[in-house]
């Protein structure tokens with residue numbers, strides 16, 4: 190019998206899965222570029238990011254699997270949960286778009302992720318604190334690399350500027366979700382395990398505004414849409430886009446077709 | 453000067469970029485190194501297609517890192533070619549225009565997960581035979597690039613074999629998948645060593661120049677001898693009824709390659725030739741605005757010295 194891990198689950202586990210799913214899904218989207226980047230050097234650089242994110246996801250899944258027990262492993266958690274069980278941000282599952290969108294999303298998330306991991310270094314869950322400490326140098330590099338590219342593309346040519354504006358317009362509606370805490374985030378925050386993402390918002394806004402100014406890109410960061418029950422989308426609650434359903438169908442194909450095999 | 457060049461070859465002293473060299477030697481190297489570089493880059497595609505479908509997170513990480521290594525090999529090799537006075541941009545343009553060749557092996561499709569293991573084991577395995585020899589090639593930058601590359605390639609081969617080993621001990625479906633992949637990749641891997649010595653146009657001169665140190669047929673035989681033993685560990689078979697140990701020769705005998713297929717794929721009519729080039733062209737075209745923007749930004753920055761502070 191192959192274990193499937195369905196909610197409801199402990200808030201701590203749901204939180205770890207949320208963090209892991211974020212890293213896995215973004216890493217997956219970035220990895221779609223491997224072999225298709227605009228230049229060899231950039232292909233290699235983005236693959237580095239994909240590898241880092243995949244590495245973070247694995248540590249988080251392994252940690253969650255230990256807590257969940259019942260035969261859970263990093264692979265059962267990644268490959269045998271449905272989209273409705275995934276807890277990642279919608280922002281990260283959107284199709285990779287062009288290089289501009291990929292870079293901008295990476296930047297906006299890295300800026301957030303860095304603040305989040307910095308705060309998580311103080312987690313009462315010492316394993317999570319250790320994972321965060323290990324991730325910080327990686328994310329610091331991701332942030333700097335993506336930031337340089339955002340500035341380069343925002344400033345570069347008329348075409349690149351226009352493309353970045355349109356990427357920003359695509360991503361902007363999904364930024365509010367970063368900062369609106371789900372119930373499991375509130376619970377883990379009370380227990381000193383996690384952090385309330387809304388507390389990261391002002392620092393994030395400051396840093397992002399500075400970068401976008403430098404890139405000559407204008408955006409309203411003061412009123413971000415919160416995930417709503419009306420649109421039906423809220424990644425942290427498992428209400429995802431069709432894009433994630435397709436992503437998982439592809440990613441999980443072998444595990445689902447040949448259940449229980451070793452690879 | 454020609455005498456000095458000959459003396460260096462004779463004395464196993466590497467030829468370096470600033471040394472005098474015959475024009476034909478230079479041209480041969482540019483052709484060979486750039487073909488090799490293109491092969492690394494095009495070679496990312498068949499395997500890259502399985503990154504998003506790798507069956508476990510560990511396999512995904514291994515595959516991503518492997519494909520990334522191949523991109524790195526492409527970089528080293530383009531850099532080695534550039535020491536001969538030709539730019540990467542020119543070489544890439546030739547590839548995209550269909551004027552340059554790359555290894556035909558990458559014009560075959562990857563139909564199942566087992567193909568990833570088979571490529572690592574057979575294709576990287578065949579590449580290593582060639583590349584180990586090239587670590588002693590007469591042109592310095594090429595030889596040095598090869599030393600770095602070889603270390604990674606042998607790692608790829610071990611990982612490929614290990615991945616097939618798991619399949620070979622797995623379910624009935626996995627074993628079928630494994631055997632099927634070996635069946636499909638075996639002959640194309642043998643073709644990687646090129647035409648028979650008697651029909652190889654560039655071989656003689658390349659041997660004299662010590663660019664190549666072993667002939668196509670010698671390398672192919674080495675490969676067959678190695679794989680014929682390793683396949684036993686997998687409990688699988690190679691799709692060649694003529695394969696058998698020849699006590700007298702101290703080598704495995706093996707069947708005849710389908711040379712019609714060989715030449716067909718070389719000339720561009722393999723199962724995926726069109727698709728591979730199309731994919732490379734697409735990436736290049738879609739990346740144009742990014743490269744232009746980076747250039748424009750760098751120019752603007754240089755014109756604004758205050759920014760540099």
Ligand SMILES: [Fe+2]
Nearest residue numbers: 492521522525
């Ligand atoms: Fe390679």
Ligand SMILES: [Fe+2]
Nearest residue numbers: 522576605608
């Ligand atoms: Fe390789």
